[in-house]
Amino acid sequence: MLMRMALLTASNLRAALARPASTATLLLGAAAVVGVTTSMTALGRGLYMQFSDVAAPHRALVMESGVERIGGGRLTEAQVGFVHQAAGAAGVDRIAYALARLVGRNGGAPELVRVQGVTPDGLRIRSHIRLVEGRMFEPGRHEAIAGAHASEVFRGAQVGNRLALSHVTLEIVGTFETGDHLDSVFLVDAEAVFGKWCNAMLVDLESPASFDDFRAAIEGHSTLEFGVHREAEYLEALAWTRTEVFRDVGIALGLLMAVGGVFCATNVMVSAVARRRAEVATLRAVGFGSPELAVSILLETLAIVVAGATVGVMASWFLLDGVLVREGGSMSTSFHPLFDEWALGHGFAWPVALMASAGLLAVQGGLGRPIHQDLVAAHR
Numbered sequence: 001m002l003m004r005m006a007l008l009t010a011s012n013l014r015a016a017l018a019r020p021a022s023t024a025t026l027l028l029g030a031a032a033v034v035g036v037t038t039s040m041t042a043l044g045r046g047l048y049m050q051f052s053d054v055a056a057p058h059r060a061l062v063m064e065s066g067v068e069r070i071g072g073g074r075l076t077e078a079q080v081g082f083v084h085q086a087a088g089a090a091g092v093d094r095i096a097y098a099l100a101r102l103v104g105r106n107g108g109a110p111e112l113v114r115v116q117g118v119t120p121d122g123l124r125i126r127s128h129i130r131l132v133e134g135r136m137f138e139p140g141r142h143e144a145i146a147g148a149h150a151s152e153v154f155r156g157a158q159v160g161n162r163l164a165l166s167h168v169t170l171e172i173v174g175t176f177e178t179g180d181h182l183d184s185v186f187l188v189d190a191e192a193v194f195g196k197w198c199n200a201m202l203v204d205l206e207s208p209a210s211f212d213d214f215r216a217a218i219e220g221h222s223t224l225e226f227g228v229h230r231e232a233e234y235l236e237a238l239a240w241t242r243t244e245v246f247r248d249v250g251i252a253l254g255l256l257m258a259v260g261g262v263f264c265a266t267n268v269m270v271s272a273v274a275r276r277r278a279e280v281a282t283l284r285a286v287g288f289g290s291p292e293l294a295v296s297i298l299l300e301t302l303a304i305v306v307a308g309a310t311v312g313v314m315a316s317w318f319l320l321d322g323v324l325v326r327e328g329g330s331m332s333t334s335f336h337p338l339f340d341e342w343a344l345g346h347g348f349a350w351p352v353a354l355m356a357s358a359g360l361l362a363v364q365g366g367l368g369r370p371i372h373q374d375l376v377a378a379h380r
Contacts, residue, residue, distance in 0.1 A: 013300060013303060022268045022271065023268075023304060025264065025268055026264065026265050026268045026301075026304050026305065026308065027304055027305075027307055027308035027311070028308060028311075029260075029261040029264050029265065029308065030261060030265075030304070030305040030307075030308025030309050030311075030312065030351070030352070030355050031308040031309065031311040031312035031315065032257060032261075032312065033254060033257045033258050033261050033309075033312065033351045033355065034308070034309040034312035034313055034316075034347060034348055034351050034352065035311075035312030035313070035315050035316045036250070036253050036254060036257060036312075037250055037253070037254035037346075037347045037348075037350075037351050038312065038313050038316040038317075038339075038343065038344065038347030038348060039250075039316045039319075039320055039337070039347075040246050040247075040249055040250025040253065040254070040347075041246070041250055041342075041343045041346050041347040042316065042320060042337035042338055042339050042343040042347065043246050043320070043325060043337050044243040044246030044247055044250065044343075045243075045337070045338040045340060045342060045343040046325070046335045046336050046337045046338040047239070047242055047243050047246065047325075047327060047333065047335050048239045048240070048242075048243045049239075049335075049338055050180050050181045050183075050239070050333055050335045051180070051181055051235040051236075051238050051239035051242065052236050052239040053180065054128075054178075054179070054180035054181070054235070055230075055231045055232035055234075055235040055236070056231065056232070057208040057230070057232055058204065058205045058206075058207055058208045058211075059125070059202060059203065059204055059205065059230075059231040059232075060203045060205055060211055060214060060215070060228055060229065060230060060231060061200055061201070061202060061203070061228070061229045061230075061231050061234050062075070062079075062083050062200060062201040062202075062203060062218060062226055062227070062228050063075070063199070063200040063201075063226070063227045063228075063229070064079075064200075064225070064226070064227065065225035065226055065227045066225075066227065067227060069238075070097070070199050070200040071097045071199050072199075073199060073200070074197060074198070074199055075197070075198055075199070075200065075201065076197075076224075077196050077197070078224060079224050079226065080094060080196065080197075080198060080201065082218075082221060082224055083201050083203065083218065083226075086203075086214060086217050086218055088205055088206050088210040088211075088213055088214040088217070089203045089204070089205065089206075089214065090204045090205060090206050091121045091124060091125050091203070091204035092119075092121055092201055092202070092203050092204070093118060093119050093121050093122030093125055093126075093190075093201065093202040093203075093204075094117065094119055094122070094190050094194075094198035094201055095116065095117065095118075095122075095190075095198055095199055095200045095201060095202055096116070096117035096190055096193075096194035096197065096198040096199055097114055097115070097116055097117075097199050098114075098115045098165050098166070098193075098194070099112045099113070099114060099115070100112070100113050100114075100115050100163055100164065100165055100186070101113075102154040102155065102156055102157060103154065103155050103156070104153060104154060104155070104326075105152075105153060105154065105155055111154075111326075111332065112332060113150055113154060113157075113184070113185070113332065114184070114185040114186070114332075115144065115163070115165060115170070115185065115186045115188060115193075116182075116185045116186065116187055116188070117187075117188055117189065117190030117191075117193055117194045117198070118187050118188070118189070118190055119189075119190045119191070120139070121204075122190070122202065124204075125202060125204045126178070126182070128178050128179065128180075129176050129177075129178055129182070129187075130176060130177050130178070131145070131174050131175070131176050132148060132175050132176065132177050133159055133174060133175040134159040134172075134173050134174030135173055135174050136174060137173055137174070137187070137188060137189055138189075139189050139191075139192065140189065140191070140192050141189065141192060142168050142169065142170050142171065142188075142192060142193065143170060143171050143172075143173045143188065143189070144163055144170040144171070144172050144173070144186045144187065144188045145172070145173060145174040145175065145176050145186065145187050145188075146158070146159075146172050146174070146175050146176070146186050147175075147176060147177075147178070147182055147183040147184050147185050147186065147187075148175060148176065148177040148183045149183040149184045149324060149333075149334035149335070150183070150184050150185060150186060150334070151175045152324060152334070153184075153324065153326055153334050157172065157186075158172065158175070159172055159173060159174060159175060160172065163186060165193075168193060170186070170188060170193070172186075181333050183334065184332065184333045184334045184335075202231065211230060214228070215228040242327070242333070250347075254350075254351055257351075258350075258351050258354045258355055259354075261351075261354075261355045262354060262355055262357060265301060265305070265355055298356070301356055302352075302356045305352055305355045305356045306352060306356075309348055309351065309352045309355075313344065313347070313348060316339075316347075317339050320337045320339075321336075321337065321339060322336060323336065323337065324336060325337065
């Protein structure tokens with residue numbers, strides 16, 4: 001049985017090579033669909049991992065009550081002092097944001113880039129910060145270090161340049177790398193640039209298990225109001241929200257193109273078998289059954305679609321791998337598309353399955369008559 005199926009499928013593939021125009025139409029259609037879905041998935045995956053892959057289970061974020069984003073609120077000096085004294089906090093960093101305007105390397109209108117204050121405790125908590133050029137900013141001075149992505153994307157973000165904020169001008173003295181969303185920001189001494197105020201606080205807990213006790217102590221204050229979150233949960237939710245556009249656009253475009261591809265593939269396969277009806281009838285006459293012929297057509301469709309999908313994945317990887325993409329907005333982040341197993345699987349699997357179903361539609365529809373015709377009728 002398997003040998004007979006292999007012979008039939010090989011015969012179908014040879015016939016497919018003999019009709020290059022229709023085969024190329026199906027192959028390129030599959031390549032286009034999978035290329036788009038893989039590209040959008042890799043873009044979303046790259047941005048997602050900038051946030052979700054770096055949080056530690058033993059860290060907590062403290063923000064103003066009712067605020068959903070770090071930059072959306074402001075903690076008072078009394079709140080900052082209370083958090084510093086809270087039980088279970090092994091280290092505390094004050095997070096303060098400002099926005100600067102810089103022009104991209106390719107010109108155009110100025111874009112917003114974040115400038116984030118960090119304390120000595122914050123540098124210890126974020127031990128993955130690694131200088132790749134220049135030196136660290138000195139405490140008490142108006143100096144900044146640029147994230148590797150910010151330095152690559154913007155003019156004037158390199159060592160030796162100056163960065164203007166609304167209230168102070170900073171000298172860029174170094175470039176750092178973290179492998180996460182901090183690569184898109186500038187880091188400065190929090191107290192020298194922002195004073196005592198902050199938008200939020202990052203707390204290094206004694207252990208992940210101490211989070212509940214810490215939150216109870218913070219949120220239980222009689223007059224001061226806080227919102228306390230696990231850093232991992234906060235960044236996971238932020239990553240999911242930030243990648244929503246890539247998911248929605250990828251799914252919408254992929255479905256639209258895949259549905260069009262299904263109709264195209266169905267027409268191609270119906271036309272191909274209709275032209276081969278005499279050959280199909282001959283195969284039936286020598287003992288091949290209709291089910292075997294139908295399965296061989298499904299396998300032929302699948303083989304062409306998989307070949308096209310492979311071309312689409314390779315084209316997507318060739319065009320986007322290593323490219324630094326910038327997502328705009330006040331919390332803009334630069335990132336590399338990530339072609340990992342998750343991105344490749346989701347970008348490849350469902351479009352291939354959907355387009356390969358064209359073979360099934362063809363067998364159930366227009367191919368039914370040629371497959372079931374006898375030899376005499378087929379040669380009329």
